[in-house]
Amino acid sequence: MNAQRFLIYLALSLLSGVAIVTVWFAAHLGMPWWPHHSNREVRMAKHYIAKSVSEPTIWIQGGSNAWFGFDSELIKRETGYNVVNLAFNVNMPTEFCFDETRLFAKEGDVVILALENSMYFRDNYSSYATDEITIWAPEFFWSLSFPRKARFLQSLPWQKVLASSLARLGTLTGHYDKQLKPISEAEVIENLTARWEGRYEGEVPAYYNYLTMNRHGDFIQTDHELWRGEHDYNLMARSPISEMSKQDLAEFAIWARDNSITVLMAWLPMAENPALDLSLPHAQATIKRITDFSESLGLEFLGKPEEFVMDIELFYDTSHHTTAEGARLRTERLLPHLQHHLP
Amino acid sequence: MLFFSPTFIFAFLPIVWTGFILISSKGSSRASIAWLLLCSWVFYAWAHPSHLLWLLGSISANYLCSAAIVRSNTLKSAKRLLVGGIIANLLLLGIFKYSGFAVGSLVSLFGLNLRPPSFLLPLAISFFTFQQISYLVTTFRNRQLLAKPHEYALYVSFFPQLIAGPIVQPGEMIPQLQSPMFGKVRIDDIAIGIILFIIGIGKKILLADNLAPIADSAFGESSQGPISGLTAWTGLFAFSLQIYFDFAAYSEMALGLGRMFGIRLPENFASPYRATSVIDFWRRWHITLSSFFKNFLYIPIGGNRRGRSRTYINLLIVMTVAGLWHGANWTFLLWGSAHGILLAVNHLWKRSKLKAPPKIAWLATFLAVTLCWTLFRSQSLAEAFAYFSSLSGKHGWFSVDGGSTIAFFKSLEPTEIWKPVHYAIHFLGWYPGLIGGIHPGHLLFSELGLSIALIALAGIIVTLFPRPLSWLTTPANDRPVFSKKAAILISIIVVLIIIQSGSFQSSPFIYFRF
Structure with missing residues (x-):
């Protein structure tokens, strides 16, 4: 074989290799098995709640600080708006959070964005998020631009793709249906409504489960081991706002303005602890960086971060999750600012 | 800039190569060199x-x-200039690389009140210094100017070999720059260059960088306290293979890059872990450095021309210097000396006319070389001796807390990254059940199980696979041999690199330090 033919053959074998990998990747897409069931069901439940409300609505979005940390019923009572908590997990890309909001928010609605501080600085996709998204929200992956797709795939460990492909193989052998098959969307909704109406007879897990949500999508069950550690809430480092966050939040702000939707920013609840001192220059500089960035997009924060530093006893299993009482207190502190901004 | 970084592969290399081809097509070799x-x-x-x-x-x-x-x-004045040039080169190297070590040693030996100087070592100083010494000596021997300034500058600076070799002799490269064929890159060379480069990246990313954490973890743990014999041996085998794949990878990438520009660089490795004696090993390992020391140190101090005992002393001197060349530390010095002793013993064995079966000879060579890597990898002599102590099984073969073997195997857990695969198999019910009370998945996907599997795979590759260039060209006339097998292998390597690109932690080449 001469060099020219060799290079052609090499190019063809490479294309075949890439095709095999693409088929392998495609085989694992949308293939839920045990570790993905919980998040998949939570998303189904949140979508069900979101579809059932009528306008005008306040949509809460962010990481799990928002899922655990708002008393939506209190907001509804005080403002008269419907309230849906779409927030989920800090690992989810901001772009994903905004896409979820775009699915439901309409003209005249309000969005409260309570992003974890780390979400402003993150310039990559977490492997947790890429694994979950390829399984139960593959449409998000396909919606990404080419460079973002490449970055997304870079964060997806191939061992996770292999695991889900094995699960796909299990569908052919019948083992998947016996051991790993998730419940359907209809079952999720049926169980959820049964739980709300006190008819549900199954076991309710304590942790990250659709059965632990109220009718607004807030997390309500707090009987897990309590967190009592130290955390600086990513305020002490000199992290710049990431390019990803800049682009995603700017696009979202433009979309909201074009659709006459009000977007308000909220600080996350922070536990008093030795690692957190908001008076330090580093912390103040980081807060200013976040505030300036938001204001440059025309997005105002509701109050100051100091208002949301609370007793550590009001926190649940991690530094970012408040107890029900913590959520109520945070919401109470937020409400005056919110009412001031509501149209 | 690392050869396998996206900046190098997708920006630097295409720009340099396209520019080179365009400039060469105009027929000006001076402009191409510039x-x-x-x-x-x-x-x-x-x-x-x-x-x-x-x-x-x-x-x-x-x-x-x-x-x-x-x-x-006169010859005398030429010699004086040569000696002056060599001393100046070695002095520069000595100040940057060894002054801190020398002063530190004096301080610890004699309790002197001196602060060791600390310099940021210029990248590749050991390599470009040796290459230039070889040029000075060759010029002295020929008494004629071998290269024009721009040719000489490229001979020293050519980026594929500048950072970590191969250490090129003037006769191996300068005639190529002066040849009328320079700049007329043949498609054969481009194809072989691409293959060698990809094989090199594969060795680095798929093997060396995956073996590195196993070695790092064992040596790191050992520096904190005793480790089990099993952990110590696993870490040592991992390092032995890591350093080979790491350095051979760089050398093959350098050879491949050279070929893409029509320049043939000398090979640095010839399947060293297939050696059946330590003498054989040094003919196959870091060949260009071995040649340098042979030509410019071993032979000038007498080589094997002054009797047996002097030969052994010369070997010891050369290998000790070679050890020190790698770094200013007692561990490198002892590593070099250990190899000097092994070479002397090997020569004595040869004289005894005793013959070991080839497999035994191979195993003894591999174990001896691997044991010596303990000195090379350790940060200090104390750490090296502690590691040797763990290798002896003194602190227990399976665990250091005196637990039983079965308890050790039962305590194994799958690693975090492999847990999804383990759980998928587990929940699909595909495991055969406990084997002697041990979960096969826990064993297979544990750090130990995965480490042994990777070491075994790497071991098979180093012992059974031919060296790439011998596989891609006919030894007699250096004609390329292209096959479908080679195309498929390269495609597999590229695909595996793509698959792993998300999860791997790349590290700089080990020899960049030297």
Whole structure:
């Protein structure tokens, strides 16, 4: 074989290799098995709640600080708006959070964005998020631009793709249906409504489960081991706002303005602890960086971060999750600012 | 800039190569050399621009020295210039690389009140210094100017070999730059260059960088306290294979890059772990450095011409210096000396006419070389001796807390990254059940199980696979041999690199330190 033919053959074998990998990747897409069931069901439940409300609505979005940390019923009572908590997990890309909001928010609605501080600085996709998204929200992956797709795939460990492909193989052998098959969307909704109406007879897990949500999508069950550690809430480092966050939040702000939707920013609840001192220059500089960035997009924060530093006893299993009482207190502190901004 | 970084592969290399081909097509070899020179200096200055001044200064001074050698009227004055040039080179190397070590040793030995100096070592100083010494000596031997300034500068700075070798002799490269064929790159060379480059990346990313954490973890743990014999041996085998794949990878990438520009660089490795004696090992490992020491140190101090005992002493001297060349630390010195002793023992064995079966000879060589890597990898002699102690099983073979073997295997857990695969198999019910009370998945996907599997795979590759260049060319006439098998292998490597690109932690080449 001469060099020219060799290079052609090499190019063809490479294309075949890439095709095999693409088929392998495609085989694992949308293939839920045990570790993905919980998040998949939570998303189904949140979508069900979101579809059932009528306008005008306040949509809460962010990481799990928002899922655990708002008393939506209190907001509804005080403002008269419907309230849906779409927030989920800090690992989810901001772009994903905004896409979820775009699915439901309409003209005249309000969005409260309570992003974890780390979400402003993150310039990559977490492997947790890429694994979950390829399984139960593959449409998000396909919606990404080419460079973002490449970055997304870079964060997806191939061992996770292999695991889900094995699960796909299990569908052919019948083992998947016996051991790993998730419940359907209809079952999720049926169980959820049964739980709300006190008819549900199954076991309710304590942790990250659709059965632990109220009718607004807030997390309500707090009987897990309590967190009592130290955390600086990513305020002490000199992290710049990431390019990803800049682009995603700017696009979202433009979309909201074009659709006459009000977007308000909220600080996350922070536990008093030795690692957190908001008076330090580093912390103040980081807060200013976040505030300036938001204001440059025309997005105002509701109050100051100091208002949301609370007793550590009001926190649940991690530094970012408040107890029900913590959520109520945070919401109470937020409400005056919110009412001031509501149209 | 690392050869496997996206900046190098997708920006630097295409720009340099396209520019080279375009300039060469105009027929000016001087312009082609100037282009490669400029790009090589950009490559060198990428991380530390200030280091370029040392490189340029060293090139200028050595070229002037070589010109003065040629111009000198008598042999004596030429010799004086040569010795002066060599001393100046070694002095520069010594100040940067060894002054801290020397002062530190004096402080610890005699309790002197001195602060060891600390310098940021210019990248590749050990390599470009040796290459220039070889040029000075060759110029002295020939008493004629071997290269024009731009040719000489490229001979020293050519980016594929600048950072970590191969250490090229003037006769191996300068005639290529002066040949009328320079710049007329053949498609055969491009194809072989691409193959070698991809094989090199594969060795680095797929093997060396995956073996590194196993070795790092064992040596790191050992520096904190005793480790089990099993952990110590696993870590040592991992390092033995890591250093080979890491360095051979760099050398093959360098060879491949050279070929893409029509320049053939000398091979640095010839399947060293297939050696059946330590003498054989040093003919196959870091060949260009071994040749340098043989030609410029071993032979000048007498080689094997002054009797048996003097030969052994010479071997010990050369290997100790070779050890020190790798770094200013007692561990490198002892590593070199250990190899000097092994070479002397090997020569004695040869004289005894005793013959070991080839497999035993191979195993003994591999174990001896691998045990010596303990010295090379440890940060200090104390750490090295502690590691040797763990290798002996003194602190227990399976666990250091005195637990039973079965308890050790039962305690294994799958690693975090492999847990999804383990759980998928587990929940699909595909495991056969406990084997002697041990979960097969826990064993297979544990750090130990995965480490042993990777070491075994790497071991098979080093012992059974031919070296790439011998596989891609016919040894007799260096004609390329292209096959479908090679295309498929390269495609598999590329695909595996793509698959792993998300989860791997790349590390710089080990030999960048030297």
